[in-house]
Amino acid sequence: MRGIVKVFPGVRALDGVDLEVRAGEVHCLLGQNGAGKSTLIKVLAGAHEPDEGEIVWQGEELRLTTPLAAMKHGIATIYQELDLVDGLSVAENIYLGHELAAGGFSRRGDTQREAAALLDRLGHREISPRREVGTLSAAGKQIVSMARALSHDVKLIVMDEPSAVLDQEEVARLFKVIRDLTGEGVAVVYISHRLEEIRQIGDRVTVLKDGRTVATGLSARDTPTRELTRRMTGRDIEYVFPERVSPDGDGAVVLGVRDLAASGVFSRVDFDVRAGEIVGLAGLVGSGRSEILETVYGARKATTGSVSVNGKRLRNGSVRAAVGAGIGLCPEERKSQGLLLDESVYRNVSLATLGRFARGGFLDRRGERKAAQEHVRALDVRPGDVDRAVRTLSGGNQQKVVLARWLLRDCRVLLLDEPTRGVDVGARSEIYALIRRLAADGVAVVLVSSEVPEVLGLADRVLVLREGLVVHSGPAHEIDEHRVLDLVMEGSAV
Ligand SMILES: Nc1ncnc2c1ncn2[C@@H]1O[C@H](COP(=O)(O)OP(=O)(O)OP(=O)(O)O)[C@@H](O)[C@H]1O
Ligand SMILES: [Mg+2]
Structure with missing residues (x-):
């Protein structure tokens, strides 16, 4: 990808990004929340059309107008926000779109057998192809997305924070699959905020900052953590936990x-x-x-x-x-449990505390806005404009909005x-x-x-x-x- 530019209203999400991926490598994409990682891979997946720049695929310029076109070239993407159809079975989700290619025929027995083989290859034999996708955990859905990617003749597979919904044991299984794939010459683009994973699975690293490539071709194993975080954030981060206050707790x-x-x-x-x-x-x-x-x-x-x-x-x-x-609970699956995507950041933040801003039947909007603003600043939500619709924030920033909501509550x-x-x-x-x-x-x-x-x-x-x-x-x-x-x-x- 060369000189990729993507502009959204009010934001230059990508401002001339270069990315070069080789066959058989795990190429890690690093960057802070909002740096442009997901936007870049959506361009690569044919989901966003870039405003400028070009994609060169196996030596030839590629114009992708639809996600299906990318799939046909062997580019598969596993999105941060999974895009499965809850009401359909695991097998149906895996072969969604294939049926079209086969002229509208759906051979149930075959697809179920093939789906089972793919799940087995991923080390998840326990997931039944017949099961309804909506009943799976976030981790289970991730696996189904992977199986769907593998159901195509894939040459490049892009994973946007796959480990965010997996535990350590599942990550180990995922890494085994990734090693098998790269062993067959498949290229992997891997996005994660966990640097220890980059060390384990990555070959080379590209760092994005504010929509630009600020470093590329770094060694995933040998580049010091300090350097990676400095490239990402532009400053030195002491990645430390706050001091414990009362180790043996004398509170009530x-x-x-x-x-x-x-x-x-x-x-x-x-x-x-x-x-x-x-x-x-x-x-x-x-x-x-x-x-x-x-x-x-x-x-x-x-x-x-x-x-x-x-x-x-x-x-x-x-x-x-x-x-x-x-008692307040900040739940695990935040997307499905409470973000109003089309509402503003501040409405989302103050949702759980509206009572506090009620003034004789009216809402104290200014107080509400101010409190939300303080939390948005404390959590460094970017962009910091509390009137923006939550939908337009990056994944990590949406996360911070929900967290802010619960932290604001007494x-x-x-x-x-x-x-x-x-x-x-x-x-x-x-x-x-x-x-x-x-x-x-x-x-x-x-x-x-x-x-x-x-x-x-x-x-x-x-x-x-x-x-x-x-x-x-x-x-x-x-x-x-x-x-x-x-x-x-x-x-x-x-
Ligand atoms: N549909 C959209 N409309 C407007 N702005 C958008 C849209 N999608 C993304 N953006 C903006 O583009 C920028 C890059 O977002 P992107 O989702 O690519 O970040 P990211 O690097 O994937 O972050 P994260 O680590 O939080 O997932 C952000 O400023 C975001 O708010
Ligand atoms: Mg993202």
């Missing part, structure tokens, strides 16, 4: 979770969170982490056990009771599920500091993250879960990443 117990269980999902979970304390839950996807948060929040009914706030027991399975007691107990997913290195440290500040103000925080270093770095106390059971509980500073992974993996078939 705010959240009490006693022998909580949801049959078939998790059992006998028992922990307290004191005012000012951050408790982290670590475990694989499917270990019950998110379900525990949902149960504490009342969105899921407990089969036994209890949840109490300030010593007062909450009604089982009632979100209303939980919210009334001051909660006694804040349940955070994957708070920094898709967020760049610069903004992460801001978010960590903000969470720590909330805790220091007396909020009891429960944190779920598939990134073990994040749990260990931010939490005061850690619970490690395996298949719905708490297998370890103790101060975060007494356990390291290897031990957590051992605990998490023990007995699993990896």
Whole structure:
């Protein structure tokens, strides 16, 4: 790709980007939230037409007018926001579009057999081709998108933050697939905000900043982290976690979770969170982490056990009771759970706190806007214009908007599920500091993250879960990443 320019109303998203990808390599695309990564790969996928610049594919200039045209040339893309059809089966999604090519015929048995073979190749035999896509987890959907890409004769496969919805074990499986593909000469463009992944899987790196290529052809293995973050952000980032305030917590117990269980999902979970304390839950996807948060929040009914706030027991399975007691949940799948994409940033931020801005039947719009503005600034949402529609923000910036909403709310107990997913290195440290500040103000925080270093770095106390059971509980500073992974993996078939 040479000199690619793409302009949206008010934003020059790409301002002359160059990218050169070789057969058989894993080419990593790095850049802060809003740098232009997704826009660039949408141009490559035929989803956006560039205003300037050219794409040269195997020596010839290529004009892509539709995503199908890109597919036909062997360019497949797995988008950050997955584009599957929920009502259709796994097999139907994989072969969507193929049917057209085959003259409208759909040979059910064949497509199901072929879909099963593709899923097997991806190491996910457990996903049935017959299953309705809407019932899969975000990770499952990701796998189906991959299978769809492989169902074409693919020469270049672009992955936009695939690991954002995967846990460590699933990332390991994905990397095996990537190695198999590159071994066959397929080129991979890989986008991620996790630098340790770039080291593991990448060959060369291109860095985008403000819609421009600022570095290219860097070695993924040997370029120091400092240099990568400096190229991305233009400054030196001390990627550190805030200091823990009270390691052994002398605040009063705010959240009490006693022998909580949801049959078939998790059992006998028992922990307290004191005012000012951050408790982290670590475990694989499917270990019950998110379900525990949902149960504490009342969105899921407990089969036994209890949840109490300030010593007062909450009604089982009632979100209303939980919210009334001051519990807030920032959910894992934020897209589907509450962003109003066509509304402005500030409306989205203040959505959960409208009560605070009600003045005798009217909304105090100025107060609402000001509060939203402060949070948008604190989280470094870009662009910082709070009147923009959320839809026009990059993936990581949308993430920050939802997070801002929950941080703006006054909660006694804040349940955070994957708070920094898709967020760049610069903004992460801001978010960590903000969470720590909330805790220091007396909020009891429960944190779920598939990134073990994040749990260990931010939490005061850690619970490690395996298949719905708490297998370890103790101060975060007494356990390291290897031990957590051992605990998490023990007995699993990896
Ligand atoms: N449809 C659109 N309309 C207007 N502006 C857009 C649109 N899509 C993207 N932008 C803007 O283009 C810029 C680049 O966005 P892009 O999604 O490519 O960033 P990104 O590098 O993928 O970021 P992230 O890491 O957060 O996913 C941002 O300023 C974004 O707000
Ligand atoms: Mg993006």
